[in-house]
Amino acid sequence: MxxxxxxxxxxxxxxxxxxxxxxxxxxxxxxxxxxxxxxxxxxxxxxxxxxxxxxxxxxxxxTHGKVTDAARVAQAERDQRDAYARRVISLYAPVEFAPVRDRARVFYGRNGSLRDTGVKATEEVAKVLAEARATLADTTTGPARPSRIEDFRRYVVIFTRERSIHRVLRVPDDKDKRQEQATAAARRAEELAGSVLVVAALDGEAARDVAYTHELALEYFRQAAHV
Structure with missing residues (x-):
């Protein structure tokens, strides 16, 4: 063929x-x-x-239809790669220049099966960050997407008592709205016997991963969120 x-x-x-x-x-x-x-x-x-x-x-x-279908599938795959890249950057960029032990704690905390396999956390963090940034810098189907820590947005994460995520809310820019959101989130967390955490990430889905990883490198994730 x-x-x-x-x-x-x-x-x-x-x-x-x-x-x-x-x-x-x-x-x-x-x-x-x-x-x-x-x-x-x-x-x-x-x-x-x-x-x-x-x-x-x-x-x-x-055929026209085959092209349309193939284009949609290809774009969906690109969108998935973008989403993965945003998660990688949100997770590892805050500890990119942290001491080796902190990078290792975050990497192996997310990839426990790679511990004691000879895979070096520092090398893998550098590798996946480079790949993720290249993905978001690709302009073949649109402009480059945000990929820096400076592009992170803050999110309120509400946990249940079982430490599952109940809801993720983007923190508004307006001060009064932020206060309203914080009050409502605290009330809801109290109803769930849970807790509230503020994290920073490139999008809401990545914020979920950061929330579950936050305690592995508190200092660096807090710095990223300006908390």
Missing amino acids: RTPKWKILGVTDDFTECGCCGRRGLKRTVALMPMDADGNEEGTAEDVAYYGTSCAAAALGW
Whole structure:
């Protein structure tokens, strides 16, 4: 079977002109990465082409529907990689320059099966952070996404008595609203016989991971949350 000339990376609304026929004003375009004869990606973000769905179908020799479905799947996979990258950065960036013992405590606390296997926590933390930052810096289907500690937002996490997370709420910027939220969160935690914790992360899902990891490196996670 003939190897496709292009690989679908996803869809984007940042490019609204078809790179094939020149049609403008499109709602979105399909991001296409050139492929070599062996089916491997051949190029960087600068080589990605943005085609309208019809032109992408013609270039691939596919139906319009197949291109649409493949683009949605590819974009969903990219979104999942972004979500994982946000979790990695939220968990490990606060301890990136901490003493070795603190980095190891957080890493092995999250990856207990790797303890005593020869995997060095310091090397793995550096590796996964580099990969996560590269993922969020990839601009093939949209602008670079926030990836710095300075981009972290604060979240209120309400725990139940069993230490499961009941709710995660983003802390508002307005001072009065923050106070209202804090009061309501404390009341709810009391009803649950639980507790309240303020953490910092790149998004709400990552905040859940940070909340469960917080006690492994209190000083550094508190610094990240400016608590």
